[in-house]
Amino acid sequence: MKKIIIEAAVLAVCAGGTAYAYQYFVEENPKNAYFKAEAEQFDRTKRQMGEVLKTDLLYTNMKTGIPFHQKLQLSGKVKVDGMDAATEQQMQPVLDLLEKSALRFEQTMDEPNAHYQLKLGWDYNQKELLSVEAYTDSKLTALKVPQLLPSYVTLQNDKVGAFAKKLDPSYEGPEAFNFFDYFKTAGGQEEDLKAYAKDYFKLIYENIRDDQVTFQKIDYTTPYGETQKLREYTLTLSDSEVKGTLELLLSKAETDDKLLDFIVKNANPAARLNLPAAAANGASLPASSEELKQAFSKMKEELAKTAFTGGFQMKVVTDKDGRIVDRKINTVFTDTETKEGIELAYASSQWEDKGAGKGSFAASIKPIAKDNSKENLLTLTDTYTYDSKAADHALEWKLVSEGEEETSGKADYHREKAEEAAGKLTVKQTVKVSPKLEDDQYALTANLNTTKTGSEDGKKTSTDSAVEITVDSKPAAGPAGKVNVNLAINQEMEQLSNPSWPEFTAANSRELSTMTEEDMAQLQNDLMGGVYKLLFSNEDLLELLAPFM
Structure with missing residues (x-):
């Protein structure tokens, strides 16, 4: 895994890491032309992502801090064919439960004024069988489960540590808690990111010599079968040059305290909540600047033991407008101690004209064993077409382990705008996945059909989605099986100008930080009474549980 991280860093250095270097060009030599093409590719990809995201009202609200309310409901049913009578009898209560149930999710947020409310329902x-309500602001956090306790249970945010120590004297977590710290970054995230990128990519640009990028004109055949005379640029780095560039970047990064703090607080939201190191690092993300500095130092040690056999080479082809239409990457990196490594190959092409295009990519990762006796290989390919109305992808994959094919298969994806009018859009998507299973014991096909209709008036959107999932299995022996899942998803999103929030009084809430031992005991008794009432006095729950008792 560490070698893969290093290899990913190489790709970032030699491909995407050139995006800001073009401002240092002084003449149009092959090196500068190549870096300029990479920069324009980076900007084009960023614009395309922006076009997609700007239609997402949730993303817009989260980014701009506009108060909003979101509501989502999920319901569905499952049908299973091919079961014997005994299995069907056992499964029927579960299937009935799924068909009669619906899940609800609601959230209201006003980030600038530090208010957030969450409601979950079954x-x-x-x-309504069961619901949970949560609320937090800059002063307190509250929780209520109406079916168990009619009042809110609250805790002052600055009393978190004191209350936790009352329950567990060995508590070493934060003394205070503020949910909205989760949304904070190291400050000016986008502008800071641009500044760091320019600084480090300038370092990359200046570290690559003119003679490491070569140029030639080639006859290039487009995905449409046309042959054109285009420019091909080749970036070639030797083993020592790859390692030298990476070591330069790592050395600069591990001593850049501002960058380290920025990465930690933007890559690991848990670190922004001031959680203990163990909790903040639960997802293997850096919990502190010192931890990240040690990680960079460790990467330098691993880099010293890595050999980029044959160096690193990347070829890109640009069209007559200077856009990258083809890319090929090949490299092999091995551990000089274990003699194990990875051979990586990547190729992609994309040709677009007037909003329509064709493209493909192919990637393969081949682990290299010490004795080179058994083949291990992972390959992934995709060919696709798209225009303003539809897109189609055909993916294939294969995994070979110890010389034996472990799994392979293909997936077909189709997306189209079925209906488009002012403020309303219907999109249909279909996915068909056909994995080849071990020993051909099963022929398995999974189909996903989704129809999503949405409307928008600028401040409010609503979508209704119908999802159908079908899985067919045909064993070599025995009856065939078929599982059909139908889901209905309803979602609403609305921007708010003056949202309302719950108010807490002695009559409708209980504050944990001021509770005596007697108060805590009473709270526990009330909760147990609520659980008993829910389990034994709720007719719907009794009906639900009866088949399982």
């Missing part, structure tokens, strides 16, 4: 037979 409906059964079109009646």
